[in-house]
Amino acid sequence: MERKLTRRSFTKLVTAGAAGTAAAGLGAALPGFGRALGAETLTAVTWGGPWFDSAKVVAEEFGRERDVAFAWELHSGGAQKIVGKVKAAWPTVQYDIIAAWDPVFHAMIKEGWLEPLDDLPNLQDIPRPYMTFDEQGRAVVAPMSVTVTCWGYRKDLIEQPVTRFEELLEPRFKGQVCMRTPTSYSGLAYVGMALEFGGDEHNIDPAFDYLKELAERGNIGRVAGSDVDAINSMTTGETAFGFGVGNVWERIAEGVPIEVLMRVPGDTGFKGLPYKDGWVVLKGPKAELAKEFANYSIGPEANTAIAGALASAPTNSKATISEAARQWSYEPDELDRYTYFPDFGHLSEQVNDWSVRFEREITPLLRG
Numbered sequence: 001m002e003r004k005l006t007r008r009s010f011t012k013l014v015t016a017g018a019a020g021t022a023a024a025g026l027g028a029a030l031p032g033f034g035r036a037l038g039a040e041t042l043t044a045v046t047w048g049g050p051w052f053d054s055a056k057v058v059a060e061e062f063g064r065e066r067d068v069a070f071a072w073e074l075h076s077g078g079a080q081k082i083v084g085k086v087k088a089a090w091p092t093v094q095y096d097i098i099a100a101w102d103p104v105f106h107a108m109i110k111e112g113w114l115e116p117l118d119d120l121p122n123l124q125d126i127p128r129p130y131m132t133f134d135e136q137g138r139a140v141v142a143p144m145s146v147t148v149t150c151w152g153y154r155k156d157l158i159e160q161p162v163t164r165f166e167e168l169l170e171p172r173f174k175g176q177v178c179m180r181t182p183t184s185y186s187g188l189a190y191v192g193m194a195l196e197f198g199g200d201e202h203n204i205d206p207a208f209d210y211l212k213e214l215a216e217r218g219n220i221g222r223v224a225g226s227d228v229d230a231i232n233s234m235t236t237g238e239t240a241f242g243f244g245v246g247n248v249w250e251r252i253a254e255g256v257p258i259e260v261l262m263r264v265p266g267d268t269g270f271k272g273l274p275y276k277d278g279w280v281v282l283k284g285p286k287a288e289l290a291k292e293f294a295n296y297s298i299g300p301e302a303n304t305a306i307a308g309a310l311a312s313a314p315t316n317s318k319a320t321i322s323e324a325a326r327q328w329s330y331e332p333d334e335l336d337r338y339t340y341f342p343d344f345g346h347l348s349e350q351v352n353d354w355s356v357r358f359e360r361e362i363t364p365l366l367r368g
Contacts, residue, residue, distance in 0.1 A: 039069040042290055045082055046099035048074045051277075054309035055099065058302045062293050075099075083107045086282070093284030097294060101277045103186050105132050105141050106345030108280060114140040115281040120295040122316060129335050130276055130315045142294035143278035144303065145312035148328055148339070149188050149245050150272050152260035154252075157240035162261065165196045165210065165269050168219060168241065175221035177214065178233045178242035182354035184225060186347045188273045189243040190354065191340065196269025201342045204354065208361060215365035223366070246328035247311065262328075263338045271340040272330065276315065 046055045052074060059070045075082060079100045086095065090113065100108075108114050109132075116138035117123065123131070123139055132141035153162060158176070162168070168177055180189040190207045197206035214220055221239040224230040227248050233239045234252050244252075249260055262272040279294040281287050296302055300318040307314035308322040313329030321329055330339060 039063070039067045040286070040289065041069045041071055042096045042286060042293060043071045043073070043094065044097045044099075044293075045073045045075060045095050047079070050309045051099065054306045055297075058297055058306060059293070061302075062296045066289075066292065068289065068293070079104050080107070083111075086113060087111065093282050093286075095282055096284060096286045097279050097281050097290040099144070099277060099279055102132070102275045102344035103348040105278075105280060106348055109134045109140060109345070113282050115283050115287045115291065116140060117142055117281065117291060117294065120291060120298070122295050122298045122300075125300070125317050126298065126315045127317065127332055127335070129274075129339075129341055132278075141276075141278045141280055142298045143276045143315040144297060145278075145307040145310050146274050146276045146315055146329065147245055147310075147312045147325075148262055148272040148274045148330070149185050149243065150249075150260050150262040151189075151192065151241070151243050151270055152249055152258055152262075153241040154234060154237075155257040155259050157237065158259075161259070162241070163264055163266070163268055163270070165193055169213060169217060171217075173219045173241065175218060176240045177220045178222045178224050178230050178239035179211070179214075179220050180230070180243050181223060181225045182351050182358050185243075185245070185273075185275075186344065187351045187354055188275075188342065188347075191273060191342050191347075192269040192271050194269070195271065195340060201346055201350070204350070208357060211358075211362050212365060215362050220366060223363075246325075263334070265337070272338050274330075274339055274341060275344070277312075278315075 044055070044059070046052055052072065056070075056072070063069055073095070080103065082098055082100065083104060086108070090111075114134060116134070118139050120139075120142060123142070126143060130143045130146060131139050132143070134140045182190060187201075190204060191201050193207035193210050194200050194204050197210055199206035222229070222233040224233060224242070227244060230242050230244055231248060231251050234242050235255050249258055252258055261270040264270040279297060281290040281294055297306065298316055300316050303314040303316040303319040307319065307325065311322060311324040313321055313325045317332070
């Protein structure tokens, strides 16, 4: 009889297993974890913390049904590093299934490593904007959860509503803008600025022209290279206007009132910029079994459990969104109005050049 993964079983298993898994450090290989005598083993890669805890629970449920065990490895130093590990061993396949996010997906697509996933039944319940396709138009990612990056501000320090980037040039924003480095969030903070002034990720010049003017007027008070930098700057009042993902804004909101600009009507660059995490299956001898697990993971029950553990929005339209994630997610009919899905493949190729350009064109204006 088929077993259903329910919120009760998820909660019970996470409670029982989290203590034993939380001690696993990033980058730790866990080759014997969950291995059953005679079971076939899938080698899987994910992040630590709630990603591992939730993936492990779903894997255990799947493993009971299919007599499958899992050998786990955790990302270390960022998910992008897994690309180098796979490339170093290829065509030997040392990982069967990997959890990653948009820039990593596109790096792997470029290498031609990914198994097409069009035949996964549960993909039919996932909105097309959340899908990732290879150069042949085939789905190659089983998306698990979606979060959004957006601009926002402290309402106690900025009382007048902000609806356009152009307004940040006003004198009232002197030293108030916390800008992100181009490497932060793969340069997403720059995409909205480009959109408002006639560009996009493929034409970033309008964003840099705007940034020059913003810097010359002294309105950039901090350039943050990490979430910690941004949170500290805004919670201390050094700056009042910044960019981040949902849990960054939640941290800031613990002490001060905020307004997030993820549902701004009209022709504006203040768009929600979603990105997703999901499973990719590498071409190899266990690809079909790995695809079964990927499909299981994006079913309504498993997707509800995984996204809930991450406080992110589930991708499956039949899944249930947690209260913690609801404010950071969009209804399907809101996606066209309030969001912009950039070309992450292009972004991953441009971020280093944008960093050089920022140092050459913007940093001297900040020092001046």
